[in-house]
Amino acid sequence: GQQVQQSPASLVLQEGENAELQCNFSTSLNSMQWFYQRPEGSLVSLFYNPSGTKQSGRLTSTTVIKERRSSLHISSSQITDSGTYLCAMEPDNNNRIFFGDGTQLVVKP
Amino acid sequence: NAGVIQTPRHKVTGKGQEATLWCEPISGHSAVFWYRQTIVQGLEFLTYFRNQAPIDDSGMPKERFSAQMPNQSHSTLKIQSTQPQDSAVYLCASSHSHSGNTLYFGEGSRLIVV
Numbered sequence: 001g002q003q004v005q006q007s008p009a010s011l012v013l014q015e016g017e018n019a020e021l022q023c024n025f026s027t028s029l030n031s032m033q034w035f036y037q038r039p040e041g042s043l044v045s046l047f048y049n050p051s052g053t054k055q056s057g058r059l060t061s062t063t064v065i066k067e068r069r070s071s072l073h074i075s076s077s078q079i080t081d082s083g084t085y086l087c088a089m090e091p092d093n094n095n096r097i098f099f100g101d102g103t104q105l106v107v108k109p
Numbered sequence: 110n111a112g113v114i115q116t117p118r119h120k121v122t123g124k125g126q127e128a129t130l131w132c133e134p135i136s137g138h139s140a141v142f143w144y145r146q147t148i149v150q151g152l153e154f155l156t157y158f159r160n161q162a163p164i165d166d167s168g169m170p171k172e173r174f175s176a177q178m179p180n181q182s183h184s185t186l187k188i189q190s191t192q193p194q195d196s197a198v199y200l201c202a203s204s205h206s207h208s209g210n211t212l213y214f215g216e217g218s219r220l221i222v223v
Contacts (some may be wrong), residue, residue: 031210035212035214041198041217042214042216043214045213048211088212096157096165096167096168097154097212098154100151
């Protein structure tokens, strides 16, 4: 959606390389989340991160509210990281949750 | 915790027929959301319920789509007189509340209208 801009749209990595995915928001936000969508379509929540930095294994999410952006860092990428990464935000003046168009990640051996 | 359960996983329906999709949210979650995903439009918000009450259905196509949540354990999305452009993956999600909590998604119902 237009309220959420994700970049890059697609990314190809060699196994072991790092990746930085970005999400920019057009409005101030109440909350934001990162999701991973498996190739077969199921969505998995990675982070609920309205502000600050959170880490889980090789994944790190950083949200800077004032700058209306969030990033997802994947270190030492693995083939199984391949899929689509989506960010979603809830504006502070709206009940809806808006999704970005996603980043399609392919990790090659 | 079985997660959000959606049925059917796949449905093929003829143009003009009705399709009903079911969602069972995670027990104890008070908010249920419906989204539709296509390659062209991405993830589109359709509607959401809080404590079984419809809160925001502004994403629903008005004429043929309806959603209900008759009890806390399931919600339905009904599409009447299906059209080929309704073909999509319909995703249901639940959370502890409508705001400020992680969304948990079901695996989706893939609808194909031929």
